[in-house]
Amino acid sequence: MDSYFSLLNLAPTFALDADALERAWREASARVHPDRFATASAAEKRVAMQWASRINQAYEVLRKPVKRAAYLCELAGHSVDAENNTRMDTAFLMKQMQWREELEEAAGDATALQALKTTIDAEEQALERCLTELLDSKKDYATASEKVRQLMFITKIQQEIQSLIA
Known part of the structure; x- marks a missing residue:
């Protein structure tokens, strides 16, 4: 196929x-x-x-970058397996916790929500640059799989923020 x-x-x-x-x-x-x-x-x-x-x-x-990255990993035999593999590096887990706290505190405050969105958007762009290097240059699909899981989280929290802003 x-x-x-x-x-x-x-x-x-x-x-x-x-x-x-x-x-x-x-x-x-x-x-x-x-x-x-x-x-x-x-x-x-x-x-x-x-x-x-x-x-x-x-x-x-x-x-969609997150779906494209996961698909490239899968083509190379490295399933992202986000449902069963939630392992992420400690620094990213700390960012997740911080963003979740900021999201709770910002609820109802459009300015704070927009500031959080801007921060997370920048993180998304950095992650996409990293995935470009990992997938297109280095062909490091194992590391890229972990970064895809991070991008999945970012996509989810962006959707949550957008629903609160709208």
């Missing part, structure tokens, strides 16, 4: 150009669009729908 990258004719890298991904998805989607198969047999229509579904699934995984 083709990887999501090969399905969209993209290099398997974490540092993926968002515009190139969008173009690749649109081109692949156009090739299997239902309008192209309007006069096709039922079996051909079904296959086209399966391809369209797979192309959309590839796009959804590759467009």
Whole structure:
């Protein structure tokens, strides 16, 4: 089975150009669009729908950094296994605890919530730069798997903050 990258004719890298991904998805989607198969047999229509579904699934995984990083690790045989493996370095665990405390204290205070969001956004950007190096340059998938779990936590707390700001 083709990887999501090969399905969209993209290099398997974490540092993926968002515009190139969008173009690749649109081109692949156009090739299997239902309008192209309007006069096709039922079996051909079904296959086209399966391809369209797979192309959309590839796009959804590759467009989100956390999902793309986890996918690259899995392709290399290093499952992130976030449900069963919650091991993280002590420094990051301390940051988690600090952020959780700040989140509790900031509830209802839009300025404090925005400040926390800015801090966590900066941490996310640093983590994504680290993942670019680990995945694209060093090919250190074991370390990258741990960083992906950290990015998963960051994504979750960002969603919580956003729901409180909105």
